[in-house]
Amino acid sequence: MEIKALHELFLKCHSVCTDTRKIQKNDMFFALKGDNFNGNTYAENALEKGAKYAIVDETEFNTSTKTILVNNVLETLQKLASFHRDYLKTPIIALTGSNGKTTTKELINVVLSQKYKTTATIGNLNNHIGVPLTLLSMTKNTEIGIVEMGANHQKEIEFLCNIAKPDYGYITNFGKAHLEGFGSVEGVIQGKSEMYDYLISNDKTIFVNANDSIQVEKTKNTKRFSFGNTNADINIDFKEAQPFVKCAFNNQEIESKLIGEYNFNNIMAAIAIGTYFKVNSTSIKDAIENYTPSNNRSQIIEKGTNKIILDAYNANPTSMRAALENFGKQAGDKIAILGDMFELGTEAKVEHQNIADLAISLDINEIIFVGENFYQSEIDSKKAKKYKSFSFFEKDFDFSKLKNKTLLIKGSRGMALERLLQVL
Template sequence: MRFTLGEIARITKGQLVGQDTLVSSLSIDTRTLHQGDLFIALVGERFDPHELIAAGHAKLAGALLVEHALDVPNPQIVVRRTPAALQDLAKAWRAKFKVPVVGITGSNGKTSVKELTREILSTQGDVLATQGNLNNHIGVPLTLLGLNESHRHAVIEMGANHAGEIENLTRIASPDIGVISNIGPAHLEGFGSLEGVARAKAELYRYMNPRGIAVVNADEPYLPLWREDIGTRRQVSFGIRQDADVTGEKTDSRKVRIRTPTGEIHTTLQVPGQHGLYNALAAAAVCTGLEIGLEDIRTGIESAKPVPGRLVRLEGIHGACVLDDTYNANPASLSVALDVQAQEPGAHWLVLGDMGELGGESIALHKKAGIMARKSGIARLLAVGKLAAHAVETFGQDGEHFLEHREIIEVLRNELDDQVCVLVKGSRAMHLEKVIEGIRARAPADLGGSHKEHAA
C-alpha cells in the first residue's frame, strides 16, 4: 500500500486534519504498530480503539484513520465508518494492478482450494494469498492492501454468514476468475435455507469481472440456479459425476488421475477421499483457466501442505490415529470427515462438539449427525455441548455426553490404543483443539480448561 493522506481522504470521503504525508504501511492493532504506520481505528461491538489512541497507545502512527477527531498530534483522516473506509482503500489499491485475482468461496473446502491454488500458481512467481481465516469484510481488504508489483497472481478466500457479504467482498476484490467449491448447510442461521446459501455464494459470479472466468462445479445441484449470475462469462467446469472440462478419479486412497482439456496427470493428494479430489479438481480448473501447464498443476498439488485443523492426520497417544478437524463444523463437512476417517484402519471413534449457526434446524441436524455417525461405522461417540447431546440421543449405545473437555481427554488417554482412529470435530467456538492437545503423542501435562457454553 502507498497513498498520501490526501488521496486516502478523497477515496474514503473523509476529512484530513493535519499535514499531508505519505503512508506505505498500516496497522489495526496498537500492539503491532510500527513507526509511520497508518493506524485504522476499527470499532468493534466490545472494543473502541479510539480510547487507546487518546491514551497515547498510537504515538508511533504516521497518521490515523478515525471516526471522530482526537486531541493527539498525529495527522488524522476522519471518516463516517472506519471498516467501510478500509474497504474503500482496498478497492482503490486493487484497481491499480493488472494482476489476475482469483476469488474463492463455498460452504466447505474453500481454504483447501485456496491453498492448492496458491501452491500451483507459486510455480509461476510470487502469489498474494489470504492468510489464515482472514476471509471477511476486514480480512479481505487487509489482504488486498498487501498487493505489490512483485505479485504474479492473487488468491482471495471469501467467507460469509449472510446475504450480501460476498457481493461486498467481490466488489472490493474484483476477481478475474471465481470459483464456488460447493454448497452445504453452513451458516443457515444467516442464510435461512440451502437455496439461500446457494444464492448468496453466487454473488461471486454476479459481481466479478464481467470479462472474467467462472469456474463451476458441474456436479453441484444448484448450478442451474447460477446461470443468470454467470451470464456470458467464459466457464471452466470441474466434477466427477458429470461431463466437465476438468475431471478426475481416485486410483488409490491418495493417488488420483486428473484430466484437463490439454491432457492428464497422475498426482498424490494430501487429504484422501472424494472431498480431497474435489478440492484438487477445483484448483486445477482455476489454473486451467489461467493457462497454467499440467506439470505445474501436478507440482503444486503435491507441494500443498495440510491446512491446520482441517482433516490433519496426527499421531496420538498409545499409537492411536487422530484426525484433527477442529477448525469448524457443519453437517456437510462432518460427512466429508467421516468419509475420510472411513479409509483409516481400526475402530473409528468420534469426538463431536456443537455445530454452530444452523438456525432453527440446529436440533434436527444434530440428531441427523448422530444417525450419520452410526451409519458411517462409528463405534463410539463422545460429545460435548448442549446441541451435540442430541447426536448422542440418536446415536444410541456407546454414545456419551460430557460437560467438559477434560472429561473426554481423560477417557481417551485411558482407552485409546493403536487399533483406534479418533476424529475430533466441532465448530470453532467449541475449542476442541484442547482435546487434540490432550491426546497427541507426548501431550502436555496441562489438559486445558473446561468447556463453556457459547453463542453460535
C-alpha cells in the same frame, strides 16, 4: 481527506495494521471499533510503537499531525482497499462456498505461485475487514491476487465483490452452513450466488465444477471454464482416498496429503485454475503433492501409537457428514469425537440428531458427542456417549485406553476441540 490523497500516504507506508500488538515501523494504523473495544483509544499507542499514521473517526483522538480524522474508519478502510485494487489492476480470483474455501484457496495459491507472484488471503481473513486487508497487502509485484470471501447472510458476498471487483470467481459448493443467517439451504445458494451475479454482470470468467449440477445450471450461457470427471474443459480422474486423495490428469497421477474424498473437489479446482493460467502439469503436480494441511484442517497427527485426523477448525452438517462417511471407510479401531455445530438456528436440533444417527450407523467403533446440542440428541447405542461440555468429557473419559486407535476430531470453531491434543 479524499481517498486518493490517503492512498498516496498509504503507498509511503510499510503496510496496514488494525492491531497495536502487531504494529511494525511505518505502518498505517486503522482504529477500528468492535462490540467490546474502540480502536481510537489505541491511536496514540500505535504511533508510539512506530506507526506512520493513525486513522481515527472521533475528534478527541485527532491529536497530532500523524492522526487523520475520517467519518468512519471501517468504511475508509474498505474504500481505500477498493481504490488500491483499481490502482494496481492486478487480476483477482475470488472464491466462496459453504465448505472447503480456505483449503481450496491454499491449493490454488501453491499451484499459481509455481509461475506467478501471488498474494492470497492469510488464514480465513475473509470478511468485511479481512478482504480489504488482503487487497491492501498486494503490491505492484503481485501478478495474481487470490481473495477468499465468507458470508453468513444475504448481500454480504455482493458487498465484498464490489470492494474486490474480481476478474475470476469460484464457488466451492452450497451446503448447510450458517443456516441461522441465511435461513435455509435455498438462502445459502442465493447468498453465495451473489458472486455469480457480479461476475456475469461484469462479463467475467467463472470456474465451475462440472460434477455439481447446481453450479452447471447456474452458470449456463456464461463465460466459464469447467472441470470434472467427464465432459469438461479439463477432465480429472478420481483414484482413491484411502487415506489420502489420489487423482490423475494429463497422464500423470497426483498423490496428495489431503484426506477424504471431499477434498477431491478442492484439488480439482486448483488443477483447473492452474491449467487455465498455463502452469505446466509437472509444476501443478509438485505443488499439490508438497502441500501439507495445517490450522486444524484435515491434519494427520501421530500421537504415540494413535493416529489423529484433526479437522476441528469448523463444522456444519455438510462437512460433518462428508468427514464421517470418509472416516467410516478407514481401516483400524476408530473413535470419532464430535463437537457441536454452530449457527444452525432453528435447524440445530434436527441437524445434530441427523449427524448422531449417521455416526452411529457407520463402521466406527466408538463415538463421543460433545456439546449442548449433541447432548439433547436421542442417542441409543452402546458405542456412543454424550457430554454436555468439553470439561465434563475431559474429566470423565479414560484417555489411557487410547492405544493403537485412529481418532477423528471434528467440531465448530467455538468448541475448540484441538484442546484434545494437549490432553492426549
